Amino acid sequence: MAQWVTIWRAAQLVQVPRGTLQERVRKGEIELSEGLVSTERLLELYPNLRLEASGMLERVTQIRDEAFGRRVRERILPSQEVLAQRLFRQSQELADTQRHLQRYHALVIAQRDRLREFNTQAGGDDARLLALERQLTDGLARVLATEPVDVLDVMDDILKVMSAQVTLRPSGHQFSVEGHDTLLQAGLRAGLNLNYGCGNGSCGMCKMRVIDGQVTRVMAFDYPLSEAEKQQGYTLMCAHTAASSEITLETLEAAGPADIAAQQIVTTIRAVRELAPDTRLLHLQTPRSHRLRFLAGQSVTLGRIGTAATAGDDVRATYPIASCPCDDRNLHFFIAREPENALSRQVFDATLKAGDAVNLWGPVGEFVLADSVHPLVFAACDTGFAPIKSLIEHALSLDSAPSLSLFWLATRKDGHFQANQCRAWSEALDPFEYALFTDSDAAAGARQVAAAMRADLFDIACDFYLAGPEAFVTELASALRSAGVPAAQIAAGVV
């Protein structure tokens, strides 16, 4: 018998991006009933699906392999306590279902026996009673017959224990909680713009209300919830994980940059790494108790903490963040060699080095992903790749775009200093394609990129994200508009 599962769970079961299933829903290949997909339809569309092929058994058996050790166990499975709670609740559901089935079975047998009795009392030849009795006997035989196991049901049952599914109200967003993640960590990993602050249970900004299901505390917290809040089911996302396999929570999510408060954080340099002769990767880390809440594509201002040697120097500069908001402690920046920029000078002459403190203010900027189901097209010029990389990583976490394309123009001699990253995305992800361009003139390069896009993208309703120097962004945006792309589908960030 068909089961009904959410799109989120369906994508996990058949191992395809959620965007792919949503696309099939739009094309009418999958019908939804109250937002749910039937497992029967999924098996029709993916007939070769086998438990072994899904990689799920492999993931479970990996746990037995000592070489993967604790790291694999932690990534895949929740703690023993959480696992025990989920198994307990699943066993309760199974026991309930079994009890109901036994009662229904006893009821049907009793009705059949009564029919026999009536028929005997009536002389044993009432055709209607005989037909009814036969119908019950045949029906029972059909119900009790052993049928082949539905592979999706088995996989769904395993997934329910390994990873819980969370639905948020009022947005309807969904995500799964794996391993030792808290609800907050899992939500951020899924690319959601959840409301939070400290991440360690002291500010109360991640407060949520449990509407359905059970959560369990995985960390002590200081934030004082009132008795009334506790009664109404309020608690903290950063200190809890899911104890039931399905839970529904009510919580706040940022709708856009205006919902993200300005922050000031003293960070520490984890590393400065050469990506190319004139490009460095600056890796900053925030304190555990003070992470940066930002949206992919936004920028921050960095400033050197004053020392006797640097007092009076203006060492502030604004850079786009090149990493994903799903890792809010580790912030990456691409720093180009710019002799007139004091911060860049200090990065290149090693005045700024691992272990040094750097002040950070922000985030700022409106160059963020729109809520959309269109294919996404990204175009970057030089270090404009920084916000584009952040947006791509965020889009991959969200898993809702049917496809992602990247066009990267290099005008500097450093070229495509993260071409290996593009290759890695392309090899690992079906819906990701990229093309690299070189031209010493940003505007001429933009025209080259526009021509390449025109070849296969202009007739599709895509959302375009462009980042780089003004000449590149202006030229490309204008080419896109002249080709008929609506202005609302073009977002531009000057870097």
Ligand code: FES
């Ligand atoms: S983020 Fe501060 S209490 Fe949860």
